[in-house]
Amino acid sequence: MGHWFVTLDASLKARWQKAFPDAQSSTADVVEQHAKSGDLVWIASSVASWPTLTQRLVPMGLTVVILSYSPHDKEALKALDLGARGYVHTLAAVSVLEQVALVVSNQGIWVGQELLAKVIGGSFRALSQRTEAPANDYDDHLGVLTERERGVALAVARGATNKEVARQLDITERTVKAHLSAIFRKLSVRDRLQLMLKLSSTNERVVS
Amino acid sequence: MGHWFVTLDASLKARWQKAFPDAQSSTADVVEQHAKSGDLVWIASSVASWPTLTQRLVPMGLTVVILSYSPHDKEALKALDLGARGYVHTLAAVSVLEQVALVVSNQGIWVGQELLAKVIGGSFRALSQRTEAPANDYDDHLGVLTERERGVALAVARGATNKEVARQLDITERTVKAHLSAIFRKLSVRDRLQLMLKLSSTNERVVS
DNA sequence: TCTATTTCTGTCCATCGGTACAATATTTTT
DNA sequence: AAAAATATTGTACCGATGGACAGAAATAGA
Numbered sequence A, B: 001m002g003h004w005f006v007t008l009d010a011s012l013k014a015r016w017q018k019a020f021p022d023a024q025s026s027t028a029d030v031v032e033q034h035a036k037s038g039d040l041v042w043i044a045s046s047v048a049s050w051p052t053l054t055q056r057l058v059p060m061g062l063t064v065v066i067l068s069y070s071p072h073d074k075e076a077l078k079a080l081d082l083g084a085r086g087y088v089h090t091l092a093a094v095s096v097l098e099q100v101a102l103v104v105s106n107q108g109i110w111v112g113q114e115l116l117a118k119v120i121g122g123s124f125r126a127l128s129q130r131t132e133a134p135a136n137d138y139d140d141h142l143g144v145l146t147e148r149e150r151g152v153a154l155a156v157a158r159g160a161t162n163k164e165v166a167r168q169l170d171i172t173e174r175t176v177k178a179h180l181s182a183i184f185r186k187l188s189v190r191d192r193l194q195l196m197l198k199l200s201s202t203n204e205r206v207v208s
Numbered sequence C: 001t002c003t004a005t006t007t008c009t010g011t012c013c014a015t016c017g018g019t020a021c022a023a024t025a026t027t028t029t030t
Numbered sequence D: 001a002a003a004a005a006t007a008t009t010g011t012a013c014c015g016a017t018g019g020a021c022a023g024a025a026a027t028a029g030a
Helices: A010-019 A028-034 A050-060 A073-081 A094-104 A113-132 A137-143 A147-157 A162-169 A173-187 A192-202 B010-019 B028-034 B050-060 B073-081 B094-104 B113-120 B137-142 B147-157 B162-169 B173-187 B192-202
Strands: A003-006 A040-044 A063-068 A086-089 B003-006 B024-026 B040-044 B063-068 B086-089
Touching: A003 A028, A010 A094, A028 A050, A040 A050, A050 A063, A050 A073, A063 A073, A063 A094, A073 A086, A086 A094, A147 A162, A147 A173, A147 A192, A162 A173, A173 A192, A192 B192, B003 B010, B003 B028, B010 B024, B010 B094, B024 B028, B028 B050, B040 B050, B050 B063, B050 B073, B063 B073, B063 B094, B073 B086, B086 B094, B147 B162, B147 B173, B147 B192, B162 B173, B173 B192
Parallel strands: A003 A040, A040 A063, A063 A086, B003 B024, B003 B040, B040 B063, B063 B086
Antiparallel strands: none
């Protein structure tokens, strides 16, 4: 199994070479063309194209780990969502990187404990609601919305612009506005900011 | 690193003293006032106020483990959601308690394997990374801002419009815009929505 | 004292966001 | 079948937002 490093920061390469002496540091293109199935690819999130790169590499059978200088849950979730199998601090100790390599190359997923706790906590709400409370906080806010409106509301709650929502749902921006007007009226909020607050207050899952 | 025990059950104290001879058994108030950052606090779930106590202790930099006579998934998830880092049976073997202490005091999370398997379907590994530099998340995001910029950022994160912020801080709308421009640049966000997300993601306090 | 930082303000302008009028087609309910 | 709800798109209007140029006063540090 080979290791590949993708970064713009030259100072990182020395660090990584130390952790994995037989690793190769290269560009996105080179990795895409020469990496073999099963190889492990470490990508710095400072590489702007890391999401698309991840999306391309994962289907090729490569294992991707994202490294971030300022790890945060949202980016971690995005990384996992795109198929990455690990999310670590760029400056994690070499011993940690070795452990990460071990875990992810054996079908494991490596993620920080804060995120893990949140994921578990979020699942808890979903589970407990189904088992004992049919009327849940999901319905409290989003239940009055139609399926389509829910989709728009969630996209907006993630910070998307109207244009982005339109692209995501493959409808025109005008339609997004129409749905939003209905959402605002039904939920009694004045704009997308208040909508965001309303949803995030009781429905953390919108970020995942 | 000190150990603190919070319980109403006197019989537990002897047990815990055996596991951790240098530990202190005391009340919630005492712990809150004397425990130091990094200390490990064991709380029996028979203490009715354990959720609120956990919520107060975690932000203080304390590591919290909840002990339950009748462990169940729902309570465990609630504990984790509140920031506890471990959930164990009150009568777990002393050797187990020692392992728990080792894991949680090294940034790990301890939960029963049944729960872990149930919630995450076996795809996650309960390994954890030690994220160095535990600069708190407040400074992570807002530390680079000036005092005034922080005020503007927090107001906007609560969903206020520029006009409202201007009124609140008794400055012109133009000044609010100037501060916002600086905030966006410093925090690398494109607009107030992303700012909102960035702040609420790791700093729940701003929205509450 | 000089400099850098911070705070506050101005105008202009392009874009975004939301509403007010719409209309049409599809699906669901009665 | 008729009615209601849902999903879609259009034009026009206007306030909100954010950047592009600014400038000026106060404060803190060297």
